[in-house]
Amino acid sequence: MEGQAYGISKYPDVEAINAGLRELTRLPMQPIRREAMAGYLDYFEKKCRRSKELNEEAKKYIPGGVQHNLAFNYPFPLAVEKAEGAWLWDSDGNRYIDLLQAxxxxxxxxxxxxxxxxxxxxxxxxxxxxGLFHEYELKLAKLITGYMPAVEMFRMLGSGTEGVMAAIRAARAFTHKKYVLKMGGAYHGWSDQMVYGMHIPGTGRLESTGIPRGATSATQEFFPNDLGALRRKMIANRFRGGTAAVIVEPLGPESGTRPTPLGFHARLRELCDEFGALLIFDEVVTGFRIGMGGAQGYFGVKPDLTVFGKCVTGGYPMAGGVGGRRDVISTFAAGIGGSGERAYIGGTLSANPLSCVAGYVALTEMERTGAPILAGRAGDRLAAGLQAIIKKRCLPFVAFNQGSIVHLESSAVMLLDLRNPLKVMREMKARRRMIEEMGAAFMSQGIVSLAGSRLYTSMADTDEVIDEALAKFDIVLSTVEGAA
Ligand SMILES: Cc1ncc(COP(=O)(O)O)c(C=O)c1O
Structure with missing residues (x-):
């Protein structure tokens, strides 16, 4: 592992983090004190009038008032007008530190x-x-195969969701096997077969409203990081159609919310080989964010297929794709100008000049500037600062980072354990509420986060920006019930 080439300077102590997270879910919740929360909400009423007006209007024309879940924030979504580097401005002119980074x-x-x-x-x-070929498609594909150790060919698509769909289709076409096993709790987009075991491991079809049973009948989940459980499923699958692929978010479900320990990936690779299943790394988040070689370069383990999204176009539209072994990826081309069984994929706007030039320039600039490493350093500073605040305030919260992906668990709603279903039923709603409030409180102090618990840093986060953010986090955490 080459520490310097990657944004993760030191891999977190997964055992210690898991122990802290277990304790956090065992303890009673410590939400923001009611009077403090009322003050935070007052900010939105007084200072975000234009956002509120726009949201009221949007609710008449857009289901829920926003077009996707990232944009939904309690008490109402902010309308953002300007973005630059580490900063965002809403339509009332308020400035925020951008720790969502889209x-x-x-x-x-x-x-x-x-x-x-x-x-x-x-x-x-x-x-x-x-609708025709553009040179930047070639430039981007060449660049990606150069950076990513396990990518010999690259097929560009429109989103991470599409990349996952294509990877699974290729795996089934190539292996002629049936089942796809995912790590419980992971997010692999919203295709019919992947809305299964989302957020909380073991929840299966809990969120599969509108999806026929047949669509998820060949999807299975295994408990995070439990290779024994995975092996048992693969043995059972041998007698009913086999395992076509195992798909994981390499840092752990939900961008490492339950972090994966070192050594896991090599053993996972061996297990897939033993059972003739393809290994898919969903690098939608990790691809280029933690380094130009992605998680596969960092962990030194080659998946058969890699899914891309997000960074692959530097934030420009139509960000998705799948890459990997030439023989597997070639299933997409069979039949084009030749013969053979073809795994069908498509997309009118896939791989257009806009997204391909954006991806090419973003990736070359990221390498030139060392952006993943700089963003990782900012993540280290942010996580260390949050840990110091948590300690100072005597809170049971858990902060940790894997480079530029920082987790601040306070309500730990996604860490609830279904092996205790009564507790999950009793606490899920309140813990969800608590994290929404936390996100609103941060926002009122000038910090945009992902759902109050995840923070993405970027190259633009200087020490000054991070220190300003920490001072704001401290204000909110000082108003939590029981804070010292
Ligand atoms: C790990 C992972 N896979 C897949 C997706 C889906 O990507 P998209 O939103 O581009 O469809 C996401 C989105 O957040 C993701 O985090």
Missing amino acids: GGPTVLGSNYAPLREKVAEVVGQSGPVT
Whole structure:
């Protein structure tokens, strides 16, 4: 493992983190004190009037008032007007430190000017789409195969969700086997077969409203990081159609919310080989964010297929794809100008000049500037600062980071354990509420987070920005019930 080439300077102590998280879910919740919360909510009423007005109007035309879940925030979504580097501005002119970074894609910081300018130049010439081949498709594919150790060929698609769908289809087409095993709690997009065991391990079809049973009948989950449980499922599958693929988020479900220990991936690789299943790394979050070689480069383990999204276009639209072994990926090309069984995939806007030039320039700039490493350093500073605040305030909360992906667990709703179903039923709603409030409190102090518990850093996060963020986190954490 080459520490310097990657944004993870030191792999977290997974055992200690898990012990802390177990204790956090065992203890009673410590939400923000009621009077303090009322003060935080007052901010939105007084200072975010334009956002509120726009949201009221949007609710008439857009289901729920926002077009995707990242944008939903309690008490109402902010309308964002301007983004630059580490900062966002809402339509009332309030400024925020941007620790959402669009959910992960913008390791260079928001709205990075050299990228924007090059995209504008290419789009100025060819427009955003022609439906025909553009040289930047080749440039981007070549670049990715150069960076990612396990990617010999790359197929560009429109989103991470599509990348996962394609990877699974290729795995089934190649192996002629049936089942796909995912780690419980992981997010692999919203395709029919993957809305299964989401957020909380063991929940199976809990969130599968509108999805026929047949669509998830060949999807299975195993408890996070439990290779014994995985092996047992693969043995059982041998007698009923076999395991086509095992798919994991390499840092652990939900971007490492339950972190995966070192050594896991090599053993997972062996297990897949033993059973003739393909190993899929979903690197939608980790791909290029933790380093140009992704998690596969960092852990030194080669998956058969790799799914891309987010960073692959530096935050520009149509961010997705799948890469991997030439023989497996070639199932997408069989039948094009030749013969053979073809795994069908498509997409009118897939791989257009806009997304391909954006990806090419974003990735070359990330390598040139060392953005993943700089973002990782900011993540280290942020996590260390949060740990110090938690200690000072005598709170049971848990903060840790895997480079530029920082977790601040206070309600630990996603860490509830279904092996104690009564507790889950009793506490799920209240813990969800608590984390929504935490996100609102942070926002009122000028910090945008992902759902109050995840923070993505970027190259634009200087020490000054992180220290300013920490002072704001301290204000909120000082108002938690029981805080010293
Ligand atoms: C690990 C992982 N896989 C897949 C996806 C789906 O990607 P998209 O939102 O581009 O469809 C996400 C999105 O957050 C993700 O985090």
